[in-house]
Amino acid sequence: MIDLHTHLLPNIDDGASDISEALIMTKLLKEEGIKGAVCTPHYDPTSMSLNDFTSLRAKSLNLLKETCIPLIPASETYLHEYLFYNCNLDPLTIENTNYLLIELPFTKKWGNDIYKSLEKLMIYFDVIPIIAHIERYPAASKKNINRLKELGCVLQLNTSSLLQSKLKKKALSYMKKEFIDVLGSDCHNLKNRSPQVKIPLELIREQLGQGLCDEFAKRSEKVIKGIDIR
Secondary structure (H helix, E strand, O other): OEEEEEOOOOOOOOOOOOHHHHHHHHHHHHHOOOOEEEEOOEEOOOOOOHHHHHHHHHHHHHOOOOOOOOEEEOOEEEOOHHHHHOOOOHHHOOOOOOEEEEEOOOOOOOOHHHHHHHHHHHHHHOOEEEEOOHHHOOOOOHHHHHHHHHHOOEEEEEHHHHHOOOOHHHHHHHHHOOOOOEEEOOEOOOOOOOOOOHHHHHHHHHHHOHHHHHHHHHHHHHHHOOOOOO
């Protein structure tokens, strides 16, 4: 499987603190059964220009030339109106695809502006939004999830949520209801947010069957090839 959500790159966000930690994290991902990782450092358009972000990301990627698994540049982009000041968002998407990992507000409710902004992204920039860690949002009700799916968004779940008592039940419920399209570790460090994939996949296998695990793996491969999985 390809890990579609990681914070491996050093010196760019709240992910890996240095090169050493980043390299150890990539080794752990390989041990967890991951054969490639999409690097998705946080991008907040209110605090940094797109050019500055891509330059910083390139420098960070350059520090990790020799890794045990391939690294694919992308971003975890915070949804904000400032995004629409750009001519295109290609530098933020998963390389050579139109998939864009999007972080939504952690508010109790999502107003219509959220859905309108996502729709604008899809129309203006021809991107397919992947909503990051859908299970973590307080506003992610069944109604709102269905609205996101109807818009054409892809929904990502953090594997680590299956190891957290507060989120495990919710995560399993979302998968049973077929809300979830893809997985990601959302790993940030070696301490409290280390790469966790193998045990969560075993849990999915036990609870929901090997077929779903296989499907998640296939979809991850399709995403990095730019194939529409919706």
